[in-house]
Each structure stands twice: as C-alpha cells, then as structure tokens.
Amino acid sequence: MTKNQQILPIFDSIEYVDNQDNFAHLTADYNIEDVKQGQMFLKSYKGSTGTFNSYRRELERLLQWSSLIAKKSLKDLKRNDIEDYVEFCRKPSKAWIGTKKHSRFTTQGSVRIANPQWKPFIVTISKVQNRQGEKVSLKNFEFTQTALKQLFAIVGSFYEYLLQEEHVFINPIKMIRQKSRYIQKIQGKTKIRRLSELQWQYVIEVTKELAEQNPKFHERTLFILSALYSMYLRISELAASKRWTPKMNDFARDNDNNWWFTTVGKGNKQRQIAVSDTMLKALKRWRQYLKLPSLPSISEDNVLIPKMLGKGPVSCTSSIRYIVQNCFDQAVIKLKEDGFLEEAESLIAATVHWLRHTGISDDVKIRPREHVRDDAGHGSSAITDKYIDVELRERHRSARKKTIEM
Numbered sequence: 111m112t113k114n115q116q117i118l119p120i121f122d123s124i125e126y127v128d129n130q131d132n133f134a135h136l137t138a139d140y141n142i143e144d145v146k147q148g149q150m151f152l153k154s155y156k157g158s159t160g161t162f163n164s165y166r167r168e169l170e171r172l173l174q175w176s177s178l179i180a181k182k183s184l185k186d187l188k189r190n191d192i193e194d195y196v197e198f199c200r201k202p203s204k205a206w207i208g209t210k211k212h213s214r215f216t217t218q219g220s221v222r223i224a225n226p227q228w229k230p231f232i233v234t235i236s237k238v239q240n241r242q243g244e245k246v247s248l249k250n251f252e253f254t255q256t257a258l259k260q261l262f263a264i265v266g267s268f269y270e271y272l273l274q275e276e277h278v279f280i281n282p283i284k285m286i287r288q289k290s291r292y293i294q295k296i297q298g299k300t301k302i303r304r305l306s307e308l309q310w311q312y313v314i315e316v317t318k319e320l321a322e323q324n325p326k327f328h329e330r331t332l333f334i335l336s337a338l339y340s341m342y343l344r345i346s347e348l349a350a351s352k353r354w355t356p357k358m359n360d361f362a363r364d365n366d367n368n369w370w371f372t373t374v375g376k377g378n379k380q381r382q383i384a385v386s387d388t389m390l391k392a393l394k395r396w397r398q399y400l401k402l403p404s405l406p407s408i409s410e411d412n413v414l415i416p417k418m419l420g421k422g423p424v425s426c427t428s429s430i431r432y433i434v435q436n437c438f439d440q441a442v443i444k445l446k447e448d449g450f451l452e453e454a455e456s457l458i459a460a461t462v463h464w465l466r467h468t469g470i471s472d473d474v475k476i477r478p479r480e481h482v483r484d485d486a487g488h489g490s491s492a493i494t495d496k497y498i499d500v501e502l503r504e505r506h507r508s509a510r511k512k513t514i515e516m
Contacts, residue, residue, distance in 0.1 A: 117178065117206055118224045119214035120145060120170045124162045125352070126215070126222060127152060135224040140173065141183040143277070148173055151271050157378035159351060168264040171199065171230050184269075185278040189285040192265075199231075199261060200253045207231045209246040236459060262286075304467040308450065309457050310339070312441040320440070327418065329399040331433050334415065336392035338434070338465040341383045342473075342486045345430050345462050347373045348415055350423035356414035358406040361385065361393060375487045383485045434462045471497045 120140075122130045133145055148169045155162045175195050176182050182191065208229030215222045233251040235244055266283035273281060305313065317335050320328035337343050348356060354374040361371050369385035385393075394404045402412065413423035415430075424430065438460050445454035466486075474482045474497045483494040 116226055117174060117230060118226065119228050120173055121149060121152060121166050122215050122222055123213075124156055124159055127156070127162075130222075139181065140177045144173060144176070144184045147184070147272060147275065147277050148268070150275075151268055157353065158376065159353075160346065161377065164260060165264055165268075167230075168261060169268060172265055172268070174230060175199075184272060187282055188280075189282045192282045192286060196258070196261065199257075202231050202251070202253075204248050207233055207248050207251050209233055209248065303460075304464050304471050305457070305460060306453060307472075308453055309441065309445070309460070310468055310472075312445055312450075312453075313437055313457075314339075316440040316444055317437045320437070325399060329396060330415065330418070331437065333392055333396035334430060334433060335437060335465065336389060338462065339469040340386055340389040340392070341371055341373075342466045342469045343373065343383075344375060344466060345427045347375055348424075349427045349430055350413070350415075350425040353378060355423050357410075358397070358402070358412045358414055359408055359410045360414065361406050362408060363405075379487065381484070381487045384481070431462050434465070467497070470494070474498055 118135055120133070120136065121127060127149065130149065133140070133142060136142075136145065152162060152166055152169065155165050172195065173184075175198055176184060176187060176191075179198065180187065180191055180194070187195075206229060208227070208231070211232055212225050212227040212229070214225055214228050216225050217223070231251065231253075233246055233248055235246055235250060262283060266281065269278060269281040269283055272278040314335065317328070317332050321332040334348065337348060338345070347354075350356065356373065360373065361369060363369050369390055370382045371385050371389075372380060372382050374380050390405075397404060397406070400412075402410075406412075415424045416422070417424055438457060442454045442457050445451075445457065470482060470486050473485075474494060479491055479494045479498065482497075483491050486494065488494050
C-alpha cells in the first residue's frame, strides 16, 4: 500500500447491495472477481441487518488487506498469510483506524459515493471513560477477543463458500491449528453484564416517577423498559425494520387464555414469548394512555412503539438507546443521593442490552431453564446455563470463611 493511498469501503448497506454492480471506486489493486464473490456471499445474509453488517465488516477488511497489503488474490492466500492478517487486525496501521463512525457511502443525487472519511477499524472508549473526560485516541485501539473469534468464524465460513463455488482450492483458516495463540480460553463461566437487584429497582422506580410527572413523554419510556426486561427483548426486536414492525396484535391470547408475544429476532427467527401478568399489566397501562381498549384484538394493527413526533413506528435503535440511557442516568443520580456510590458508579457502564441479561438472570432463578431458553431465543440450553449463578454462589459461600494464619 502506498503512503497516500485511500482505504475506501467496498460494499454498500443492506438496502443497496443488490444494485451495487459497479466497483469503479476501487483501485486496480483489487481482484474484482474476489469482490464479486464477497458480494454474492453477503447477499445470502440479507435476512438480518446485524448479521449482514458483521459479515460485511470482516469481508471488507480481508479484501482490503489482501489487495492493498499482501497484494494477493483470495485463492493465493496461505496459512501464513492469514496469520499475518490476524496480526495486522490486532495492530492495524494508524491510517486504517478512525475515531468516529462514518457511513460507508453517501447519496449524491441518485448516485452512491464511497465516503473517504470511513475507516475499517474504529477506536472507542467506554461510557465511564467518556464521563471522566478522556478523549478518543488511536493509541486506545484494541482488537478484542470477541472480535478475534468473529474474524475466525466469519472468514472461515466465507472460505467454505468459496470452496463450494470453486473460487479457491483450500481454506487457510482450517490450517491454523493453534488458534489458541490468538484466542484465550476462559475457565468457568463468562461474566454476564447485568443490573444488580438494587440498580434495577432504582431504574424502574425513577422511570415510573418520570411517567407520572410527564406521561406524554415517559409512559412510552416505562413500557419500553418493561418490555426489554420482562420479555428479554433485544433493542432490534422493539424497533421497526424492513423485515419486521412490532404491532399491538403481536400480543395474542391462545385457547387457554394465555397471552404470548411474537417477535422476530437474530437470524430472522420468529419466536413466541410467554407474557407474564406483570407484563400484561404494563401493556394495559400503555394502551390506556394511548386511549385504546385494554387489550389488543387479532385484527388490530397499531404499531407497538409509535414515534413521539410524526406518524409510524420508532425505527431507529439509537432512539431507544437514548430513552433507556436517560433512565439509567436518572437512577445514577438517585443512587448517589441515597449513598449507594458503588452501585451508582457501576451503573454508569450499563447499556440497554443489560436489561435483557438482567431479565433472563432474574427469571432463571425461578423458572425452568428450558422455558427461559425458549422465551429468550437461545439456540441451546448451554447459553441459558451461563445465567445460572447457583454454583458460583455456593463456591463463594464455601470460600468466605477461609482463614489465614497471621
């Protein structure tokens, strides 16, 4: 790669990828057949925006590195090349790292233009660091263990596709026997990021207070928090998208008078979630505010989470993040006022997804894990088992009274 050569994005977003038949913005360094194979591979993941974006990120980085750094086509990459690529991802050149997310392409008239400000890697800092006044710096870049696992999984899957298409002759990822050099093994259970019982009590109480003080803005807020916690919803399962718009009649009663909520989650998989009496009460409160009958009918098609201004459903996940973050911030203030400084400090790091983890963790203590597994949309009971803390609590209880001879 020459010193002043630009690193441009390759693939457009999910709604444009079908019509992207011109890669003229790429330099002659790129093997266009490799690029087109990547495009065809990506098209098979159009059912899920999150999956599509993850796969696009890994394919772009690989194609950019192989073209601009290794100067080889995908079929010429061997095991040692992939090892070099992994090392590059762990410590990329500064020119490849950005401090702010930019869209890959912009629209000028009817033409999609590659954005020169976009970078393959982004350095971020935590919410805690941001509150402490730390600035984003390239020296803070870290390629995490999660990112490494995704690299191996997605690039490996891509090469399997290329093998089937007879575009390559080997899968170099499979030839890296000692992946443990890169990926750390974790003994015991991974830490589940969730709210403590006290933190959740403060979050829901301040949200109820906000709803009482300003129902126009915060009755919706209260319902959103109730749904994220009680039904373990992901933020993408509340926001509308091209594949799914949550409606009121996604809540439905069966022949046994039990209520269920139907959603579409990761991998474009539909699932039914058992609705608790508490969640049903939250739904009734929300509908009462909206001046709707207490419970939805089969034919009702009102959106579940309407926009505050204008018509239609909330479709931007960042809007929901902002709503929930405001509740977290208010709870932090209240915890500090009441003297719970440690609880307040740890709550600063919380994200919306912690509500899903918190709901699962609380329910798995009192419900059969298979029931929680199916409501959460976990692929296996092993995932749900990560939320069970009985063994950890017993292990700590047995260690608590150990003595040291002084």
